[in-house]
Amino acid sequence: MRRALGLGLVLVAGLLYLAIPRAGSATSAPPSAASATALEQSAALAAADAPNRFAAGVVVPAAAARGFADGLADGVPLPRGGTFDGIQWEAAGGEFSASVTRGVLQYNAMCQWVRAYRDGRETDVSGRILAVVPTWSAWRGTETAAVLGRAISELVAGGGSASAALLAECDAAHEREVRYAEGRGLDASR
């Protein structure tokens, strides 16, 4: 009798295991083509040489910075619905070097991935991209890499003061970006 009861419990547990969808099952599915591209771009940024942040290089006036940034943005991954249209090149004025422009694009993209992860979007790749973000070329070896490393570690572990600060920063930037992009008739990021 006791043996039959034990076998029954094992059988029920087995059926529950098969019937209940398990957390993390989404990450085991192969990523979509767009997500695979984002992963490749993220890996490429992690492998790229860190720029000389003080080299004169190419410098463009603010009025031309949006087009200049579009040309540099091809290799920077964004979540679906993401854009760089809310960056305030024109309002900031002055001029922008290629190094600074890449830095702004990468930081803006990082924020979009942080928000995507928090909001449960693109769960097949957002966590994997965030794991690599602290090694992206724009801030490799700088204080920013350390700050992002701390905040992202906290975020994926469930949250903390550093991840809360980063989310607040990215949410505030997103609100500004939506206003700025819409005010110029451009597509705001999701």
Place this chain on the structure above:
Amino acid sequence: MDRCSRRAGRRLPAMALVAVLAGLALPAGAPAQVPSDLTDWNLTETASTWGTSYHVSSSGGGLVQYRWLDTPAKATVISGNACADMALVGSPATIGINDTGYKSLFTAYPEFCFRLRGRTTSGSGSMVNHDGRVLR
């Protein structure tokens, strides 16, 4: 109890009183901003961005200030801009000729990422290889 021990025993309350008074006079946990130096910043009349980004420290109370270490030969305008979208944060500081005092740029929460931008005032020409310091 020998004479030395008795003398030491009398000193202890006095030392404790000094420690208490010192504690009252010096505020505990006073903000300690973190300094970072900017070496050889070249400015023109067109605003440009310093090469590295900075973060507000967790120990400094959130205030970000800037000063020239080398006496500036030109009037300059320095601002803080958000790393994420280059939006101006706070108000730009106009720093006069020969002024090496700290100027407040903005206040933000710890870890906030910002870039420093600078230019000389209109009609004043360029200013090369001047060192500055940001307190954050």
